[in-house]
Amino acid sequence: MRAIVQDAYGTADTWRFTDSAERPVPGDDEVLVRVRAAGMDAGVWHLMTGTPYLIRLLGYGLRRPKRRVPGMDLAGTVEAVGAHVTRLRPGDEVFGMGRGAYAEYACAPQGKLAPKPPSLSFEQAAAVPVSGLTALQALRDLGQLHAGQRVLVIGASGGVGSYAVQLAKAYGAEVTGVCGSEKADLVRSLGADHVVDYTRTDVTDVGGLTDGGPADVGPTRGGGGFDLVLDIAGGRPVSRLRRTLAPGGTLVLVGNEHGSRWAGGMGRVLGAALLSPFLGRRRVRPMATAERYEDLLVLAEFIEAGKLTPALDRTYPLAEAAEAVRSLARRRVRGKSVLSV
Numbered sequence: 001m002r003a004i005v006q007d008a009y010g011t012a013d014t015w016r017f018t019d020s021a022e023r024p025v026p027g028d029d030e031v032l033v034r035v036r037a038a039g040m041d042a043g044v045w046h047l048m049t050g051t052p053y054l055i056r057l058l059g060y061g062l063r064r065p066k067r068r069v070p071g072m073d074l075a076g077t078v079e080a081v082g083a084h085v086t087r088l089r090p091g092d093e094v095f096g097m098g099r100g101a102y103a104e105y106a107c108a109p110q111g112k113l114a115p116k117p118p119s120l121s122f123e124q125a126a127a128v129p130v131s132g133l134t135a136l137q138a139l140r141d142l143g144q145l146h147a148g149q150r151v152l153v154i155g156a157s158g159g160v161g162s163y164a165v166q167l168a169k170a171y172g173a174e175v176t177g178v179c180g181s182e183k184a185d186l187v188r189s190l191g192a193d194h195v196v197d198y199t200r201t202d203v204t205d206v207g208g209l210t211d212g213g214p215a216d217v218g219p220t221r222g223g224g225g226f227d228l229v230l231d232i233a234g235g236r237p238v239s240r241l242r243r244t245l246a247p248g249g250t251l252v253l254v255g256n257e258h259g260s261r262w263a264g265g266m267g268r269v270l271g272a273a274l275l276s277p278f279l280g281r282r283r284v285r286p287m288a289t290a291e292r293y294e295d296l297l298v299l300a301e302f303i304e305a306g307k308l309t310p311a312l313d314r315t316y317p318l319a320e321a322a323e324a325v326r327s328l329a330r331r332r333v334r335g336k337s338v339l340s341v
Contacts, residue, residue: 003069003103004321009050012322024107028082036122038101038339039073071101075125085110095125097291114296117303127310127336132299134289135163138252142285143228147172155232157183162311162335165190170307186334204240245282254287311335
């Protein structure tokens with residue numbers, strides 16, 4: 001089958017397109033999916049480079065990637081099912097998470113796949129799973145978001161952020177998105193009530209703005225901060241981010257593209273845990289995405305209700321996967337990019 005393969009950790013140059021990769025065989029509880037499209041996110045980049053090194057110790061391969069074909073997010077058609085699979089059958093259109101998604105065929109546990117929303121193309125559906133689940137669980141589970149609250153999304157123009165803005169609005173929140181000036185139009189189009197350009201405004205001062213601050217932030221001036229803050233792939237110290245919180249507010253740390261090559265953002269997470277007892281009514285929660293079938297159904301409901309739409313930046317052919325991940329690493333992607341298989 002056609003696939004992207006990788007035999008050593010490194011840059012995008014380690015990815016190679018081939019038309020002779022071995023077709024996977026599903027286990028008893030797995031589904032073989034004929035992949036129509038596959039999503040691209042920061043997790044794929046980390047697994048490509050093998051950094052932070054901690055991920056190698058977590059079972060992804062010490063010296064080289066254990067999984068030769070990269071990719072997690074996928075959308076396609078069920079080709080075959082394992083002996084214990086009862087919920088899916090050949091011909092079903094699905095989306096979700098698997099292993100080796102950057103190929104014509106990939107295997108996935110049935111518990112990580114859901115029916116593809118009929119209103120979405122395969123390319124759109126492939127952009128949803130990991131980023132959409134992360135945004136949903138950060139807002140609903142860790143943030144315990146409810147209508148009328150004020151939400152700050154730092155990194156609002158990225159994959160997770162583009163879903164977080166829309167989902168927060170769907171839950172009835174007032175949303176402020178933080179991004180660069182070149183992506184402000186995207187964040188506004190997603191439904192953000194206010195947009196802050198981080199190149200002009202110190203985001204850690206947003207929650208306590210007084211009259212004379214950026215006009216676009218309006219309702220937060222003198223308002224005591226935000227009820228929920230999502231810091232997506234940031235590196236700002238928790239001690240500064242807590243300034244954005246209102247009493248009783250929650251800060252959710254969603255990824256980190258900074259930190260050491262050994263532990264990545266774990267140092268910030270540990271620091272947050274040590275600091276939590278001194279934050280009073282303010283809470284800090286690190287994010288770990290759970291790949292649950294039930295939450296894929298929740299996302300599908302929001303999509304079919306017209307409250308959630310994947311923000312697609314660009315679709316690349318499978319053979320150009322290396323260029324797609326280079327663009328991601330350079331932070332040029334608005335929303336999500338996907339591979340068409």
